[in-house]
Amino acid sequence: MKDGDDFRQLIQHIRKIKPLKIALYGLCTKRGFVRAGSAFCRRALSMHERRTRSQQKHAELIDAIVEMHGAETKQFWPAIADLAESEGWWDAPRGQPFRPDAFKIDRTTQTIEIHEAVITHPPSEKTLLSMGSLWFALDSEEWDLKLFLHRPDDIAPAEISLCHWYYQLLGQASAESASPVFAIDVSEAAV
Structure with missing residues (x-):
């Protein structure tokens, strides 16, 4: 398999399974990415965590708006x-x-x-x-x-x-x- 095929499979898998962290971890360990591409998995997990933090900040700000106004x-x-x-x-x-x-x-x-x-x-x-x-x-x-x-x-x-x-x-x-x-x-x- 080429790297591009693995990446496409990863994206398809991510779209199907939630939460994202579990999907990434399961695919990374199942496909052997832990040895070969653990940096890729770390980057993908860190992107997910940043997105989750910004969504949490967004929800907190909306709650403050509702309370204040x-x-x-x-x-x-x-x-x-x-x-x-x-x-x-x-x-x-x-x-x-x-x-x-x-x-x-x-x-x-x-x-x-x-x-x-x-x-x-x-x-x-x-x-x-x-x-x-x-x-x-x-x-x-x-x-x-x-x-x-x-x-x-x-x-x-x-x-x-x-x-x-x-x-x-x-x-x-x-x-x-x-x-x-x-x-x-x-x-x-x-x-």
């Missing part, structure tokens, strides 16, 4: 649908391809807060554009949507302007559908 973590889109129905919105905001870490709906101030815990990387551009689209839908109903990014080392969360991301989305859409525009001369000589 009184936010919820589940059922964001059903909550938005219920809000649209109870407010009598003609065109309810459609679900977007994101699920926030935590959210809070405040009916008295007509504000929805989205809280994202940032441990390894900030929300992707696609996520921010989707949130910008939701901002526009809510803004047209005179509701405000705020995005807060929380880092474990920051005291106060950063607030991101979703209005900016909506206009970024609008700019992309107009650039894709733009057709050549011909200038019309409206000077006095042309009249």
